[in-house]
Amino acid sequence: MTFQAPKGTFDWMPPRSEWALAVRDALAEPARRAGYGYIETPAFEDTALFSRGVGESTDIVTKEMYTFTSRGGQSLTLRPEGTASVMRAVLEHGLYGGPLPIKLWYSGSYFRYERAQAGRYRHFSQVGAEALGAEDPALDAELIVLAMDGYASLGLRGVRLLLNSLGCKECRPAYRAALQDFLRGLDLDEPTRNRIEINPLRVLDDKRPEVRAQLENAPLVTDHLCGACKAYHEEVRGLLTAAGVAYEDDPRLVRGLDYYTRTTFEFLHDGLGAQSAVGGGGRYDGLSEQIGGPALPSVGWALGVDRTVLAMEAEGLLAERPRGVEVFAVPLGEDARRRVFPLVSELRRAGLAVDMAFGGRGVKGAMKAADRSGARYALILGDRDIEAGAVQVKDLTTADQTAVPLAEVVQFLKGKLS
Structure with missing residues (x-):
């Protein structure tokens, strides 16, 4: 019997894995340069963390989570996203009692x-980054700029930024009511109609063409923002422009998680077909309270490694x-192999990045291996070289x-490859 990777997964293999x-x-790297410290959380968490934090009505919670019962009887879930875990760790370890904002990447x-x-x-x-504990449009703009800088450092030119505001707890209820009134008049299936009552914004995120066609005249959240949210959003937009970051206003952008408030954004690349999003994020000012913590307004993003590749x-x-082996050593004979090993x-x-021929290959086979390695x-x-x-x-x-000369080869190659 031969085993294969489970459906929906794949193996990263060299050289693509590099x-x-x-x-x-x-x-x-841009986040690290901006003072974000590294955090690592468990690959699985208490299921309730995601059902309460991500949202009971989201596709992630209702359809997509890998949930299992531990031997101790606890319901655990493989993490479907990173923000809820980061917030849980910040609350558990009391980081909110120190300097704010707390800047973390993972x-x-x-x-x-x-x-x-x-x-x-x-x-x-x-790759994700979160700034927790401050309500400041400059933080929202900073994170967006850091993401765009990361994409640019890879040479990507086709990444587009979509930007929106989802309002706050003051102005969202009026928009929610207007949206629900509109959606109730549409021809929708029963699960989608149920979603209207739980979280109508989820319906706006529906990707099915027959649903999207009916949403053409749906009320826009930007038409229902309160004065404070309008001013906040304008400040974010102004800061992005000042930093030289182009964006497209998208009043229909809602993202797929329930915890977002105010600034919401997505990074798209049109070369990917239907799955065009390469990353996204937004502000989530109420998440801490949803999972039992104090008020801790925050903002963050997650960028897909697979889709960016x-x-x-x-x-x-x-x-x-990508940068690989620079030098490949070819020993001719047993004595040469013993002498080459410490040199490598x-x-x-x-x-230096160095490999060598293994397995007692002849000259021809060893030189082929050197060529295949990509070494310079x-x-x-x-034997004659050893004597000399x-x-x-x-x-x-x-x-x-x-x-x-053997005594000079290290400095010689460093000079050539520097």
């Missing part, structure tokens, strides 16, 4: 039982191999070959 690592690093695996298709997986990777592929950015270790300790230089050591106290350094691009 791009996944590069994407994680690039998306996280990276990890998430799990949703979704209909598997290109760009939508049941096990996926995200697909976006890079769509723009032709994966043509080059020394080169690695000096910061090959180190060739035979030197090693042959071959440039695999030009085929030029130089004899370099």
Whole structure:
């Protein structure tokens, strides 16, 4: 019997897997430079954390969570998203008692039982960032800018930013009532009609064409914002413009989680087809209270590693191999192999990426392995080289070959590769 990865999952394999690592690093780096500290939470949590935090009426909670009962009888769920776990950790460890905002970033695996298709997986990777404990439009704008900077650092040009405001607890009820009145007059199936009463904004997030066609004249949340929310949203927009970040106003953007308030945003890439979102987020001022904590207004985002790699592929950015092996050592014979091994270790300790031929390959096979490795230089050591106290350094691009004293080869290669 041969095993395969479960449906809706996949394996990251070299060299493509190197791009996944590069994407994680690039998306996280702007947040790290802005003072966000790393947090790592468990891959599973108490089920109630997500049902209360993410929202009982969301597709995530009603259809997509991987939930199981532990041996101790506790209902646990593999995390479908990161924000609720971060908020739980902040509350549990009392971080809100210190300086605010609390700035955190994270990276990890998430799990949703979704209909598997290109760009939508049941096990996926995200980089996330959260700023907790401050209600400030500059924080919303900062996070958006950091995400756009991360995408730009990867060379992506086609990422578009959609921006909206969902209002607050003062103005949302009037909009909710107006939306419910509109939705009740539509021809919708029973589950969707039930959703109108629980959380009508979820209906606006429905992707089915027959539903979207009926939503054309739905009331817009931006027409129902209170003065404070309007001013807040204008400040976010102004700060983004000042930072040179282009955006598109999208008054129908609601996102798929119940905890969002005020600023809501999504990053799209048109090269991905139906699953065009590469990331998104927003402000969630009431989440802390929903899971039993004090008032802790917050904002954050999650950026998809898998979809960002697909976006890079769509723009032709994966043509080059990510940085890999720089030097490949080819020992000719047993004595040479014993002498090359400590040299390889020394080169690695000096910061170079080095591999060597294993398995007693002949010269031809070893040089083929050197070419396949993508290395710039090959180190060739035979009996005559050992006698001369030197090693042959071959440039695999030009085929030029130089004899370099063994005692000088580390500095020689560092100079070439710096």
